[in-house]
Amino acid sequence: MSIAFANRPENNDTLVMTWGWERWPVYPFSAIVGQDQMKKALLLNAVCPSIGGLLIRGDKGTAKSTAVRALASLLPEIEVVDDCPFGCNPRGPLCLLCRERVQKGHKLLVTRRKIRVVDLPLGATEDRVTGTIDLEQAVKEGTKALQPGLLASAHRGILYIDEVNLLHDHIVDIILDASAMGVNIVEREGISLSHPSEFILVGTMNPEEGELRPQLLDRFGLCVEMGTPWQVEPRLQVLKRREQFDENPWSFLEACGPQQEDLAKTIIEARKRILQISVSEEMIRLCSQLSQEAFVAGHRADITMRKTARAIAALGGRVDVREEDVHEAAELVLLHRMRKPPPPPPPPEHQHEHDHIHDHEDEPEKDHSEQDEPQGSPPPSSEKGTSEQDEAEQPDRDEKDSQDNRSSIRPGIEMVFPVGSPFQVRNLPMKTDRLLRKGSGRRTRSRTMLKTGRYVRSRQDENSTDLALDATLRAAAPYQTRRKKVGVAVAIEKSDLRKKVREKRIGNLIVFVVDASGSMGAGKRMIETKGAVLSLLLDAYQKRDKVAMVAFRGKDADVLLPPTNSVELTYKLLEELPTGGRTPLAHGLALGYQIVDSQLRKDPYTYPILVLISDGKGNVSLSGGKALPEAVELAKNIGEDGRISTVVIDVEKPGLISFGLAHAIASSLGGLYFKIEDLKAETLVDVLKQEVLI
């Protein structure tokens, strides 16, 4: 290839010449200011690939991607079998093609090339990841051959996924599969083949965009968290270097040449040295001990830690592993694996007095050993002192109120409480179905029937208008030498037609039904409630949900906000929401249901969730009858409508007496029930545990 390089100095041969971003001037690794831990973690992976990759979590704009791209030019060369599409190691394991050649008595030609960094873009489809039939060859020669995919190119290299938490689940599955076995199995379009695919997985993510799927998280050997420096000096330096680079990238690269070479040399030396390093028994014990102290699951942490400590020593120019190496390794290995100590067996908590209507068949909570108690039985002894007296009294008054339906709670007083501090909301398990939906969002995955979702794979379908051209051609390809062709190069028959299977996450419609009655003003209940709603709103925001809000207080309920995408507006209203008056619970539920119902009528593919936030002490009825039974009856009716998921968040304070009224409503609704404090998400790892169990 002889290209005249018009504006490029001749001495940049170190840059890889394949097409892609490598051809752009890449900001050099050695010129990245600070972020030492991330740089080290990347180098460690270059020294010892079996560490198993790196996940970089961090704020936007902290040189995450820059560093990974910059690493490519530092990577050493490896020996590969010449013109093997998978880049086999001549010392094995060999792919089918290479094995065939050896069996036929051919000698494998060996060449050297740099370790590759293969980019997996977010829009990648399945066929490009795993590889697929080579269309041109199939049409022209009638032979079935594999066109290798990204997993083939990434073999013995680095598979880099930017924004890995946004990657499509389906693609994630394929990658997990391949990385677990080190083999990519292609079974599609008449091709049946497997080839080695061992790669280092490097991903970057911004936790603001949502967390990573736990199984994938565990695949990353190391994990670093990056932040922004808050001193003037490093920021100044970043600014200056970036400007220099932008002004004239080639001369900047040239100036960094010696440092880059030094670094590359260090890596090569460390790769040789690491073979001589043995880890003493004592240090291995330390690894296991640290892992144990962090309550990690499984043994991957211990193993990775040992390897990492070894690589740290090698990179440091030593041949012995010291204690500080292990500690340094532990930081990188344990960050995403650490768990909280297992909780002591929960003491029998506060027992609820339940309404007699309450039935326990769909008890959603496991950790609460709630029992039905005959009404009026003495409350369980509470260790709480007199400071709780105030709050204990309050429900008492409410209780009286709900029974004789008299307004006694500070009827005229209206207060506006501040919004409590938000927290991470746990995953709410939702029903899934096979209904095709339209819409957009991130909460619930659904098959989509519009032509708008992400094209993930294809399926045989003769009558679809959403033709998957590539798949159709591939299906037709093997038969081309035998088919009659008139005026076209590819003859397509009906049986070849493939349609696109598209998938997208759709958002839900979340209708908040918020209790703003006087009883909510007791203690700090309303502050907490607002905090909880805010947290759910934050969650809704991340997941692109539509929200609507109904509040009830005084005589009746009000639709504060019809369904909208603007979570911000909801927040504003929440902030201003006053508290005071009686509790028209039934009306609140009825209005909430009305919103859901009309939305379903407008768009039958909505996925509605009704969230009731209340202590359940309804005392104003719609029809003039008894308030509470009416609310329960209404809840039952809503529960029978199978299209709606419901969640009840009980804000009743666990005081001397609890009524469990909200719980009764929840079971009538047939929905999920959470106490406000149970809504908080556990740590990352707890979620992992949960999902593994399921």
Place this chain on the structure above:
Amino acid sequence: MKAEQTTFPFSAIVGQDKMKKALLLNIINPKLGGVLVRGEKGTAKSTAVRAMANLLPEIEVVADCPCGCDAYRTMQLCPMCSKIVAQGGELTTTCRKIRVVDLPVGSTEDRVLGTLDLEKAIKEGEKHFEPGILAEAHRGILYVDEVNLLDDHIVDVLLDAAAMGVNAVEREGISFTHPAEFVLVGTMNPEEGELRPQLLDRFGLCVQIEGLSDLDQRVEVVKRRAAFEENPEGFFEQWRPEEEKLSKQIVAAKELLPRVTASDDILKLIAEIAIDMQVDGHRADIVMMKAAKALAAFDGRSEVVREDILEASEMGLPHRMRKKPFQKIGVETEKLKRIVAG
């Protein structure tokens, strides 16, 4: 090429100086990273972006290249052009205006990224890449109206391309990479939902605009619009001197830009502002500096002064300030002024 329709002249837009300035800065330095215009309906957002087209300078492109490659940057040619060069061919070039490419809200992923060429595949049994909107937008301006209503997965791929300056297509059996350096201009109405912080951060500048409150100005808007609708060509002729003056100023600024310098004190000020205002990441710092330099160049100065920083930070910070969602987007101008004043 589409027939040229007369657009409303840029210089005839009443008020909205901040938005106009932000757009101009992006013409002066395309590496600024685009503008996000936030505001109510009917505040000349789209008009201004479309009017920009008149002011854009011409560029030399490879003829018939769907990406509009720069023939002199041989490293960054698209695969089609690379192939011609590799086979010993010559690239013929032609001059055309920088394009403003629309990305409609209903776009599908294959149209944005590019897809398999249907005709070639069936007629010749060969796989060819049919470039999409991102290819068209290379070296130009990509305009997304109502960017907050765009489908999420489109936003993701858009971000990816905007960040790298490269569009990597790995789909439908095609593996294809082409350069996609574009200035991303988006408009949105915050009432219809907010953008994710990640996407916000990728816009270099952000301006908040409101309807004009001055009665005289409002009347002027109506008058000019009426005059334009009555006789677009005539109206444009009337404003041509202004437009030409502005174009010249832009060209001069573009020439001056590489020579604009910022002293260490100025750089330090930028870092201090970023720290005081609690901005995550370094993108804000870099954008502030670039914007300040472009401002100085637009003013005909070769040295960045403190006022430039103030103006730049007002455009570079508002969308990066929010630590938590729900916090109002905006920047405390008073605080900024205090910092700049020292």
